[in-house]
Amino acid sequence: MKLVAAREALLKPLQAVIGVVERRQTMPILANVLMVAKNDKLSITATDLEVELVATTTADVQNGGEVTVPGRKLLDICRALPDGAEINISQSGEKVLVKSGRSKFSLTTLPAAEFPTVEDINAGQALELPQETLARLLEKTHFSMAQQDVRYYLNGLLLETGKKFLRAVATDGHRLALCQAELPGGKLPEQQVIVPRKGVLELQRLMSGEGSLNLELGSNHIRIQLDGIRFTSKLIDGRFPEYERVIPQDTSNSLSADRQLFRAALQRTAILSNEKYRGIRLTIQENAVVLQAHNPEQEEAEEELEVSYGGAEIEIGFNVNYLLDALGAIESEQVSLALVDGNSSCLLREPGNDDCKYVVMPMRL
């Protein structure tokens, strides 16, 4: 392999894939990136065996070939070279030589054939959709994913197709976020996949929010092709809980509040809530909510907020972070909270819009 490329042409794809290069090396080759040079194209692949990223860039390829080199070192070298530098990369025996101006580096290699890649994912369906749509679905739900939960199927995000919708659902068992988007075109087959947390966060990092993307759903993998980058992630092999059964159906007892005012009041009150479990008490009365918090030092915060509410008085406790996350994801001026009683879950959403729903379970205070 022998090629010449501009520093920036190498830097961008390396930065795009470096997130999945293993820091803790379970297999030495996972610290490497696979470089494949062919027809004036250079593709760089990184994998942690769960998420695989392939970034493609243009290069002046003199001799095609493939090899793996330490990913972080190559990135650090490209980053440290001056802007506009021209970089020569060539294979020489067991080493890869990187030359630019008066700088010379010789990197160790491992055989390309040993680098684990995912070829065909046997996609059951393929969709084309605007990047903005998927980016929005993830943005509005990802924060509710569980993290290292022993219920391993919660440590990811459910993507579901059916009817005309693509739907994202995330839950950590305490709260749930659901957001769906209607896709142009006909009815979609019904399919559920759980994308692992790491894949979701990596994907969010890659999406610019512009242009379109191709989404392929297989039974074991999800693959997304976007500008110059192909993202492939293993799926979590498990059954997502029947989430629809925990979304409150009866929304007759609702209050409506100014979202920003509500959020600001919660943020202020939260200052004196217990740092560990973040409990806050809401007393919901006719057209008013009283917010109260106290901490182990016996400091107290109380605030009253004007809302529109005509139901029975309810006293209910929440982890304030869960409410704040939901209020941060909702965009409308007003927010509606549907409540039953102090022991039942609460549904937050934009009034009159069922595309995004946030369910929060209360705390005993």
Place this chain on the structure above:
Amino acid sequence: MSNDRKILHIDMDAFYASVEQRDNPELRGKPLVVGGGSNRGVVAAASYEARRFGIRSAMPIRDAMRRCPELLRVPPRMAHYQGVSQQIFEIFRTYSPLVEGLSLDEAFLDVSDSRSLFGSENSIALRIKNQIRSVTELTASVGVAPNKLLAKIASDLEKPDGLVVITHENIHSILDPLPVRVIPGVGRETFAKLAKFHIYTIADLRNASRRDLTSVFGRFAERMRQRASGIDDRPVVASRDEKSISAEETYDQDLSDVVVMNRELLRLAEKTAARLRSRKLVAGTIQVKIREADFTTYTRQRSIHPPSCSTDQLFQMAKQLLAAWLAEHPEARIRLLGVGGSELAADGQRDLFASLPETGKDDVDQAVDRIRERFGALAVGRARTLDRS
């Protein structure tokens, strides 16, 4: 930090052993240890009669038996000791809200602001000792001093049933002749290093050259000199919350079969989870403790989200941690396993899926707890904890 703090360190005398002797007159006046019911356990507590034979806690029972063949052994009754401990801590809290429990039978009290109500620190110490005796029929040793370090040293000076007061006036006359070993943090190894420099007593330590101290303690040299001068600014931190809850077991025969280890882990996870639930707590970190046949002890821990008190979740995490450890120690023979939870928090958060049959395992735990509450611990158990061999 105020210059005029009054700190008590209260330490029950041979606590577990004394409770057993109190409850059973036949054990009184005899060498006795509380500890694992077999030859392979370790001594959890030794009566003063047993200590005369050089028997100390953490010593393997086998060694203890060698030192004193007529030694009596009693299996520990932790739940019972916890009950007595609660009585004692209740007494402490009537004198000060600043009670820092170190274990079931040991605590620091900051009584600096209690004196206007209860009299001098010395009379508070006496009242506490008397009250412990009248409520529990047990004795405690108390150290009274201007800080935690000195209070702890003082309580140990006249055990059992001691009361030693260290004041700014008598600090040096009391501390100077004491061996450096009484300073917390000076263990056997440090002691040996200090001996090379002929540092044996606290006075030696205080007057040692900076170079000698640095070569033993590194960057902690000055702190150790301060300790030797009786200086300690650490506050008494009220520990209203327990820091961790755990269950462990020493086995009669070393475990080498993964299936058996997992069965034991499940049993321990169940105990720990039930303790968490009975205190309405959830644990944010799960740890396993593993002791190999040669007494090398390991702990491995990982946080879980959300914090949990579910048997199944504790077990799953403990199993993963053990599996990872076993991967590094494939031939391991294990004599002790433990499962614990820390980062404890009040279990206030309700679960969205608790009511769904496939995810709502919590209901099983609660049902089991209720049955055990009525009919005892052996009334119901998981099939997998049954020994089929």
